[in-house]
Amino acid sequence: MTQSLDRLKESPSQTAGPYVHIGLTPNFCGIGGVIPSDLGTSMVNERTRGERIGLKIRVLDGTGTPLKDALVEIWQADADGLYNSPAELRGTADPDFVGWGRCPSDMETGLCVFETIKPGCVPFGDGRLMAPHISLWIVARGINIGLHTRLFFADEAKANAQDPILARIEHRVRVPTLIAERKGDAYVFDVHLQGDKETVFFDS
């Protein structure tokens, strides 16, 4: 026998289920008067610094059908590449930008729409800059543990080519699964849960 490390195990994940809206976006699903407004619906105000961008995200199942009952959260740095978080020690982030957003899939189209800003670059552990990116966390009925991935921007080809996370993807044909294309006023990003175009999901 040895001494015990005396650690606990993380609570096991369970699916968010079909009624995740009741807890996370009650006003969206018609439960009014409990909280004044759903969290994470508005990310920018008129003082927020940075280029305004829209994100149109869909989550598709193994048949290519968009999920109508998913929920996507995003987390990103401000225009200068600083996170609005106690663990951010490099400086003080834009006080008018929280950097976190939450959106349920539209119950008809499956679209999740975010109005945010283009993030600045954040350094990797060794000091190299990562390409501008937005972290995604996806939950839904049928997803047993929340899925983490990142959205990169097609018009940052040079930065993407040098990004240390994208560089770790062994099968290069999968890199485009993490890159959002600009279409009109928004970046469009389809998350494929399965299939040839399966998105690269993270374990980090």
Added chain:
Amino acid sequence: MPMTADLGSNRAPETGAFFQRDRTWHPPALTPDYKTSVLRSPQKALLSFDNTLSEITGPVFGHAMLGALDNDLIHNFARPGESAIGERIIVYGRVLDERRRGVPGVLLEFWQANAGGRYRHKKDGYLAALDPNFGGCGRTITGEDGGYAFRTVKPGPYPWPNGPNDWRPSHIHFSVFGRGFAQRLITQMYFEGDPLIWHCPIVRGIPDKAAIKTLIAALDMQATVPMDARAYKFDIVLRGRRSSLFENRLEGN
């Protein structure tokens, strides 16, 4: 809302990477007995890398955003002077990390069916009646020691379309924010003594019985309020953080 304060703590904020997630302890993505997982489960290997700042950081929510009834599901949707129908219970516990440290400032959001097993949601067509005084959602933020509590009614079990006769055990859904985005977690709380737990395909997606037991809240008669409400204790554990002992750091980092 101001988001940068470290919630009244004098300690320097922790900035280490999180412990690697033990994915054998969680349900795998594909659990065929839970049919919806079949077409919604990634099949390729996950891309592994040590946390970067994008995973180590995360949003912080202040107590100021909470309303007085946010942690009282018996009253937060009820008409004035009325209350939800069902067994009155208190759910309390702590949010800890894998190092057994209480995690303060954690936003907990919870949702559940009413006492008859019916959700207030247009997709729920179960025969059981809606309770006009029950919405089924609430939230709170953990205190300095990671503690939290809320009041509700015990949710009923309900049938669901999976197998021809599958029933969910009584459960409360929890959404948990840690201090970093990599700690983000959704789970469910079950109730001590419920025989349906061991029949449920969603529960049984968790491979290890010891892991399932950590999701079963214990009846705590000592925390019960006599003649009012029974109490259940439910602790939640988030990924621990590595300390940066003897860590190599580049100049200027």
